[in-house]
Amino acid sequence: MKNNFNKRAHSAISNPHLQDALHIATSRFAELRANSFKTIVSPDALRRRARKIRQDTFDNIDTHLKNLIRKLEENGVHIHFADTADDAKTKILSIAKQNNTKTAVKSKSMASEELHLNEALEDAGIKPVETDLGEWILQLAHETPSHLVAPAIHKTLGQVTELFRKKVEPNIDEDPETLTAIARKKIRTEFLNAELGITGVNFAVSETGTICLVTNEGNARMVTTLPKIHIGIMGIEKIVPTIEDAFTLLSVLPRSATGQKLTSYFTLLTGAKKRMESDGPQEIHLVIIDGGRTQHLGGPFQEAFHCIRCGACQNACPVFQTVGGHVYNSVYGGPIGSILTPMLNGIENSNELPMASSLCGACMDACPVMVDIPRMLLEMRKKRVKRRENSLIENTTFKVAASSMKFPLLWKTGFKVARIFFNIFSRNGELLWQPDFLKRKLQKRNLPLPAKKSFRTILEEKGELITKTPKKKQKEEDIEEKNDSPETPIIPNHGIHNLHGMSSEEESTTEEFPIDNPIEYFMREIESVGGKSYFVNNKEESLKTINEITQRFLESKIAITNSVPEFIKTNLQSKNNEILEPIFQDDNRNSLKEARIGITTCDWAISETGTIVIFSSKKQPRLFSLLPEIHICVVLEKQILNHLNDLPNKIKNILLEKKSIAPSCINLITGPSRSADIALTPIKGVHGPKELHIIILSKNLS
Ligand code: SF4
Structure with a gap:
């Protein structure tokens, strides 16, 4: 080792x-x-708030874990505790076998990497299919991820193209868009046929029993919607006490990971599909792995x-x-x-x-x-x-250094002698000879030679060397040092002050920029995340806009949810388009496979991030905003909230206070599906819609 x-x-x-x-x-x-x-007024205040949430969670982890389990069970989620990786694999395989699983589609999960789950599934005769583009590339290459959020970061475009030519399609161009399109086609078939979906978990909210997933490609939405069974895998570190806390962490996670305000999809899953919903898994299992965690x-x-x-x-x-x-x-x-x-x-x-x-x-x-x-x-x-x-040389070196530092005269004399030695045995700033152990240590680097004059000598010459601390002051400093928190960092914390607490002033600091014109802001944000936006004042304008978007697909199948205003449906029917409406005997996948366009409404929208929020329901099944290549969403002006922080309370209210009508799935959608897993080239439409059009109906219309 x-x-x-x-x-x-x-x-x-x-x-x-x-x-x-x-x-x-x-x-x-x-x-x-x-x-x-x-784009945040006070980034450090936000980071300190996020840190405090994590600290407080772990200060009361037992309570939060108990609450989480109680809430998940109330929501019908099956909980499985696993002490070790082997335990976890046994539990996952047993669920898979009970459901006659032949194919399991997976979205990115570091916890499943911890378990080496793919090998276990293969050994049990189950085909695991990674569906995150980067992970799929690595599965083809039989490699493991090399980065937490960009698993194939180590691969160049040329290497990915070669791999695709060998394993997928021999005559394919070296072009990220072409490579992504072929991956979309291949993986789509697997999504539609898999019996089991496996995901990791970004946050598990204990107050509501909600599993949250933060993704860009749309594969996690597919994995948690199309297969009959969904298994989530997590360690206890994924617990977050409240929905508000989850949103605070969401404000820093995508920014720190990929530089986005929000990822394309933030999915909140609160139980399996409800009786009144037509799509979603029939069962959700959550495997909570210890794997050496609780001992720490x-x-x-x-x-x-x-x-x-x-x-x-x-x-x-x-x-x-x-x-x-x-x-x-x-x-x-x-x-x-x-x-x-x-x-x-x-x-x-x-x-x-x-x-x-x-x-x-x-x-x-x-x-x-x-x-x-x-x-x-x-x-x-x-x-x-x-x-x-440590090696003998390392130990001896540090012991000698530590002892000589206790005696300033010895230290000073030692350096004087060393300086003379180095001057004799060096040319052009490099040592003429080095012992073997030093050569091994310094293979690619030069040993810096001591400066001609020491720092101390320079200060002495300038008259700026303070050699002694007055005794009284020294005593006070000693006391202060003793009173310091034992956690005071040994390494200076570069500009991060007050690491372990927040003043009340800071707690109330807002991280939000004021938004004077929410519609303008909303439209600007939609465009910045690769979507298109339209503000319409009357029915004629809205039909004109929809016709302009859909005219490329004349006479094609258009899927429309039951919440979309009737006049839009009638207009599209009159253009010879085949209209697909939600059906309730099945999960719509077969009819939606053919649809080029999906039209939905939303429940809320957020100016700050250009996001639409869709609650799954009988009227508005999940697949309508996911399977078609083009998603058109009709937003009412009154549904637009200014800031992301305006949303958690509304979600909490429906999940806790209106349980009978609470949706099993809430999606925050911010732009089209996207990935940069091939040589960091941004590509739209990896698994979900390639285009997102948002039509805002003015107050006069709604
Ligand atoms: S992965 Fe992100 S959250 Fe985790 S330690 Fe590194 S910077 Fe912090």
Whole structure:
């Protein structure tokens, strides 16, 4: 195990394709992240609020877990606890077998990677199909993900094209759009025929028993709608106490992950399909894995569970930027992986990972929930030293340095001697000879030679060297130091102040920009996420707009939900289009397979993010906004809310107070389906609609 990281790192550094891919991806993600936080008035106040939510959750994790289970069971969700990965696999396979599963479609789930679930399904004769584009590419390549949110970040366009030519279609162009289109076609067939859908979980809300999924491609919506059975897999770290908390974390997660205000889809699932709904799974199972987690509750590494898996620390880390994720040889790579892997696999089994860091603190700066990664890395290193796992040379060097630092005269003289030695044995700033161990350590770098003058000498010459602290002041400083929180970070927290609490002033700080003209703002946001928007004042204008959008598809099948105004339906019928309305004996998939366009209404819309919110219902089944290539949504002016934060209370109200009519599924849709999994090229319509048109009916009409 020892030094394997170094060997893998050397081979990663010598791989030019990997270096190109990593450089482009990590710098692009970092830039997108930085820009997206500019749309918040006080990003650090928001991050502190998010951190507090995570801290408070873990301070009362028992209560939240109990509440979650009670609520999920009330909602008809089957709960399965698994102590180990093997337990979890046994439970998942047993559900699959009871339902005669031949194919299981999966959306991206790091928890399922932890279990090595695909191998277990294959061994049981069940075909697992990864449906996230990046994961599908890796399944074809028999590789594992190398990044938390961009699993195929290490692959160039040329490599993906070669793979498709070998495994999917021999004569395919090297073009991300063409490659995505073929993946859409192949995976769509699997969605329509699979008996089982497997997903991870982004948040599990304990007050309502709601499973939340944050996605862009629309594959998770397919996976949780088309198969009869849905299995969600999560660790306890996914628990979030309230819907409001989930929305706060949602405000930082996509921004930190991909630089989006919101992902294309935020899906809230509260139980299986209701009696009055025509689509959705008949059963939902939630597998809660321990897998080594609970032993760390209350310990020095508990904070690692605050992580919401955005991948920002990976993009910010100079080590990850240089070597990529596979070098960590674990499901979770990068800075947070260097802590999570030892925690879950046993600290003694992953002792090299905590050393794979320069402790620069960039990870913590980038983290939306301010996980103090450097502190935990140091804790792990301390354990390593206590187990005497450092090399003899390392131990001796540090002992000599520590002893000489206690005696300033010795330290000063030692450096003087070293300076003379280096001057004699170096030419042009490089040592003429190095011992073998140093050569091995410094393969790609030069050992910096001591400066001609020490820092102390320069200060002395300038008369700025303060050699002694007055005794009284020193005493006061000592007392202050003692009174400091034991958690005071050893590494400076680059500009992040008040790490462990919030003033009441900060708690009330709003992160929202004022919105003076909600319609204008809404329309601008829709366009910015790749959708189209239209404001219409009367029936004639609205029909003209719909006709302009649909004229490319004359005489085709158009799916319309029962909530869409009748005059729109009548108009389209008059143009010789075949109108498909919801049916209730079945889940509409067969008729919708042929539909080019789906027309729906929404329940709410949000100006701040250009989002429409659709509650699934008898009138408005889930598949109408998902299967067709084009989605047209009719929004009433009065349904538009200013800010994202205006929504959680409305959702909570319906889930808790109006249970008899509460939907099993709520979707926040922000733009068309999209992915950038092939060489970071943005492509629309990976699994869900390629186009999203939003028609706003003025107050006069509604
Ligand atoms: S530790 Fe923070 S930055 Fe890293 S993945 Fe987790 S939430 Fe994101």
